Amino acid sequence: MTIRNLDHLFRPSSVAVIGASAKAHSVGATVLRNLLKGPFTGAVMAVNPKYQTLEGIPVYASVKALPQAPDLAVICTPPGTVPRLIAELGERGTKAAIVLTAGLSRTEDGRGRTLATAMLDAAKPYLLRIVGPNCVGILVPGIGLNASFAHTHALPGKLAFVSQSGALTTAVLDWATSKGIGFSHFISMGDGADVDFGDVIDYLASDVGTSAILLYIESIRSARKFMSAARAAARNKPVVVVKAGRVAEGARAAASHTGALAGADDVYEAAIRRAGMLRVASTDELFNAVETLARARPEMGENLVIMTNGGGAGVMATDALIQGGGKLASLSEQTITRLRESLPATASLDNPVDIVGDAPVERYVTALQALMDDPGTGAVLFIHAPTAIVPSIEIATAVLPIVRQSSRNVFTSWLGGDSVEPARRLFHEAGVPTYDTPEQAVRAFLQVVDYRRNQELLMETPPSVPQHFTPDTATAAAVIKAAQAEGRTILNEPESKIILAAYGIPVVEARIARTADEAAWIATELGLPVALKILSPDITHKSDVGGVSLNLGAAEEVRLAAKMMEQRLRALQPGSRLSGFTVQRMVPLTSGAVELIVGAATDPVFGPVVLFGHGGTAVEAIADRAIGLPPLNPNLAKELVYRTRVARLLDGYRNRPPANREAINMALVQTSQLVCDLPQVREVDINPLLADEHGVVALDARIVIAPGGGTDHDRLAIKPYPQELEETVVWDGAPVLLRPIRPEDETQYNAFLMALTPQDMHFRFFGTVRQLAHSQLARLTQIDYDREMAFVAIGHDAAGQEHILGTVQAMGDPDNIAAEFAIAVRSGIQGHGLGGVLLTKVIDYCRWRGTVELVGEVLTENERMLTLAKALGFRIQHKQAERGVMRVALTL
Known part of the structure; x- marks a missing residue:
């Protein structure tokens, strides 16, 4: 997650137009005129070897000829020139550029790279940030900046509008101006090769001049980055979204337009919901919703x-x-x-x-x-x-x-x-x-x-380690490993059920029979009546080929059913392989039993998703389902069930008792944990999951795995609460819990800050701070564990009530080179070593994470903190002598 150098993009003191032109209605001419005719007070420079002057200002032949390095460059030149220009700007010291040029992703350079890749390679050594290519530009009305080829200026206001569509950008700008709607920022993202939604949302979240963020999204590339930024922003201000591509045809159009893969619409819906944003159907509703939420x-x-x-x-x-x-x-x-x-x-x-x-x-x-x-x-x-x-x-x-x-x-x-x-x-x-x-x-x-x-x-923060059950991960992993060793990617029903059982999901035992005679023998041993199902790696829906027989009450019935299944398979799908049959005891159905489907799939954008809905053979026709992003906890599972129509059946009706909702919710949590723990799992299908007043049981199951391994949580769009980082230590003769901060800590955290002396508040926040607003407290307590880490030390008072004794946090840069820390210990208990315990905790965490250096700013008069830092090996340097600020740094 990075907002590095975005100040140069959104608050430049100077702008250069590369490819400025006198040609009427050209992009270069329009951008230059917009910059000069607006109230922007910074320096505006033009580059084009064809001209001496344009619009009354001198024109320079090249980037090297510019009298100063511009904060921001707007590039309006042909695709082939862009990578070289980016390199020249980086060498001059420019930190931000807007590339209006289109076609960079479809054209290659002499080294076989796309021009877009070559552009990014040229920018990387200089940390030069790029908006675009193929965009309209940006407008920041508060400083009079119109670095775009839009046909009109934007009115100043407190709404930020961010769009992937250039055409929509200009249309909305025109409409908003006619309605008198103003903006803090108006941003056309284009292809988003570098600066993407995650970066822009993160910047706008902390911008005091922005009261709400409006997004027009066609596709997302980096799901975790987007979710991390969106969740942080939505905790502080409304974020309202129009997501294009609701239907399959629209989604395909969006993908071809942006050059990025569009995920399924219901997955985007789940992501927007989980991030605390609001989705609306149109741009009209976008602005109406902001006003509604504000009022x-x-x-x-x-x-x-x-x-x-x-x-x-x-x-x-x-x-x-x-x-x-x-x-x-x-x-x-x-x-x-x-x-x-x-x-x-x-x-x-x-x-x-x-x-x-x-x-x-x-x-x-x-x-x-x-x-x-x-x-x-x-x-x-x-x-x-x-x-x-x-x-x-x-x-x-x-x-x-x-x-x-x-x-x-x-x-x-x-x-x-x-x-x-x-x-x-x-x-x-x-x-x-x-x-x-x-x-x-x-x-x-x-x-x-x-x-x-x-x-x-x-506000929900599911833990990385389940709290309501203990999975047998080793057994599940062994089943997967054995299948991978055989080169298989689809687990059969008995294997799938072993994994479900390992995660506490009730299953009906399924045994494999290789022949019809063996099926009859197993049925007798299990106890009649039984269900018989065909076993084939090539058949997804067994009932489609007559591969399911229920309530078989005699061994001969089982034998005959198996032979007929084999005949039907040969007739309907002669190329399919027959591995045998599965035999399981029939589960007696209660009058209130409901067939559900619980499963998981891997979305190409957002990674694992969990599905719940009305199950049975007509599951596709009924199309009653809801999607959620793991990790789930019981509250999130409950909300997932609530969003389906079948939830009404689960409440019971007439003489049918309500289903056991806790058991259903737990099955969802267990499925979520399964896909979080086992990165090899790509699909889970439990259909039907039978639910009644007594609980749930999986009657059929199918799991698809990847041929290779995977990393633990890298696939997840939302990182779970890292419960494994909790640790109890003895401090000052008493046990103290060190754990990552949680959203529900806000009240305790506020009480902790209120108990600090004015001097300690000054040391922590570098200013006179009496009380933090909810938005500031939310920013400190509702963190995304992928972006930053904060630990709290939890103790107990004489009455046994929990309270925060101290806190330390660290936020890393986007390249994980440096992380900046801040620490505070409750006034009155300082000098007893708790600061050292907390700082050591965050040092160990950053070292484990691979961070190169831990740095911090300390006021000169904060002698206790400087002494602690020196004792732990930090180097101490003057940073801003006039402000009395020291810089401490520890190489990890």
């Missing part, structure tokens, strides 16, 4: 109450809510009684509540207050159609104080035009989400619900 209050339930003065509008809103997967709130008897006392007999007291078109102001106030007071109300949708009874502005003026005073979220839809515009404007200016139609308001409500759910998923 919505933090606390909001998921049940909606609809109040309207017209029944038709209420029905339309209800249809939109239910079709969108939302829920109507159930009103309490007390609320219904209040409504009955204040509303006419013609009113509808059920949700949606229709107060009738002749309602005076008082009826609006009374009804809305009653609905606000109902404990089952999550949010209220207030719909008003204009009538001749009372002006809309009078109604708005009367109910607005109720809306302001309530903790409930209120969404409003003032139907109509000029007659309701004053009311709509009043609510808008008051910060109340207001929409033209009920459907738009419902969609906004559902977006907020989705966003809140996704934010909850973001």
